[in-house]
Amino acid sequence: MTTENAWLPRILRPADVGADATPQGLEEYLRATDVARLLAEERAVYFRGFGITADSYDGAADLLLANRLAYVHGNSPRTKVGRNLYTSTEYPAEFEISMHNEMSYAHAWPSRILFFCDVAAATGGATPLVDGRLWLESIDPEIRAAFAAGVRYTQNLHDGMGFGKSWQATFETEDRAEVETFLDGAEAEWGWQPDGTLRVTQLRRATLEHPVTGTEVWFNQADQWHIAGLGDDAAALAEIIPEDELPQNAFFADGSPIPAEYITHVQEIGMKTAVDVAWEAGDLLLVDNVAVAHGRRAFTGQRRILVAMA
Incomplete structure (x- = not known):
């Protein structure tokens, strides 16, 4: 068996892409970027330090997800909080959620998932990611x-x-x-x-x-x-x-x-080969839902991660 993990998700900050550290700066960068190519190359990308809030979320989200899907036939407990925007899960905080590709049990599944960190956990609460090939x-x-x-x-x-x-x-x-x-x-x-x-x-x-x-x-x-x-x-x-x-x-x-x-x-x-990146409030995480599986680490505090799919 292979257990070595050389893959890591990409973290892009304003200085990395020559953009302003604002929601508008991220939107300008995304308009000038081939997002499909970026995701194919990196498989998962964190956009960090752009000051995204619940009020400014839609601007960047619409550029990253062309058509947001409703969570129809989804099996995880979620609450709809916006335009096809949901709480990531309402599973109790003290439990881990094992690795999975969203709706891989279904006839059709989202190709992209976009997570947004509205409130970071006090401790723990990372979204582990695993290379599906590994x-x-x-x-x-x-x-x-x-x-x-x-x-x-x-x-x-x-x-x-x-x-x-x-x-x-x-x-x-x-x-x-x-x-x-x-x-x-x-x-x-x-x-x-x-x-x-x-x-x-x-x-x-x-x-x-x-x-x-x-x-x-x-x-x-x-x-x-x-x-x-x-x-x-x-x-x-x-x-x-x-x-x-x-x-x-x-x-x-x-x-x-x-x-x-x-x-x-x-x-x-799945959990052993996964990699964790600790959430920071305002982070966006774009994931290729076929190439990469995700889960959740246990946490304390008032963690609030929102998710949309396309």
């Missing part, structure tokens, strides 16, 4: 081979009361027909249960070739969906809810169970 190469070959046919994801989205997210929150609508149309277009299997729960099954790839570089990367969220990925909470949840009624779960492509030790290995390798 993550793939560092996973035990036997485990990589076991995932060759892909991952089968299952969801049970309740009708307003229960564990996990409701289908209304997941799809940002109260209209069943709208959800059905979306799922048909996403090549998912689905069905309404007698209690109003929506059960969804999706077969997706475990790795992906980057559309620009052709590099193969680890690209799935089996470890986040699998019950073993919940750590100490897994056993307690399994005692309360039958396996086929869990809010979400993951299996091998043929529907057979994924061993818990495979899940633990994938998570540990």
Whole structure:
């Protein structure tokens, strides 16, 4: 296995690009820059020291993300706070979030993610980043081979009361027909249960070739969906809810169970090979969502990171 990490995200400050240390300075720089090329070369870029605030965010964000996407079919707990702008997650501060590519379980996923640090944590709270190629190469070959046919994801989205997210929150609508149309277009299997729960099954790839570089990367969220990925909470949840009624779960492509030790290995390798850059208030972080996976370190304080996708 390979565990050496030579890649680091790029940090660009006003002095690095000859720009004023203001939101307008960043906007001028971005208008004169081939952002697609910059991101393809660097994979992740921090824009630091430009004094970005919640009030000045949209100017730079519109230049970095041409069309912001709604977080439809997203599985993380978030709150919408602006024009397709969300809290990054509302998962409790004391827990780490393992490495993942945003919505890699879905039929379509964002190619870019833009994080904004409105309030930095008192301690901790970095967004670890991992080169997807390195993550793939560092996973035990036997485990990589076991995932060759892909991952089968299952969801049970309740009708307003229960564990996990409701289908209304997941799809940002109260209209069943709208959800059905979306799922048909996403090549998912689905069905309404007698209690109003929506059960969804999706077969997706475990790795992906980057559309620009052709590099193969680890690209799935089996470890986040699998019950073993919940750590100490897994056993307690399994005692309360039958396996086929869990809010979400993951299996091998043929529907057979994924061993818990495979899940633990994938998570540990992802976190081990990741690199951290501590947030500073006003930072923007642009991430290539195929080339690079991200997570979250535990923290204290009132950390507030916002995210948009395109």
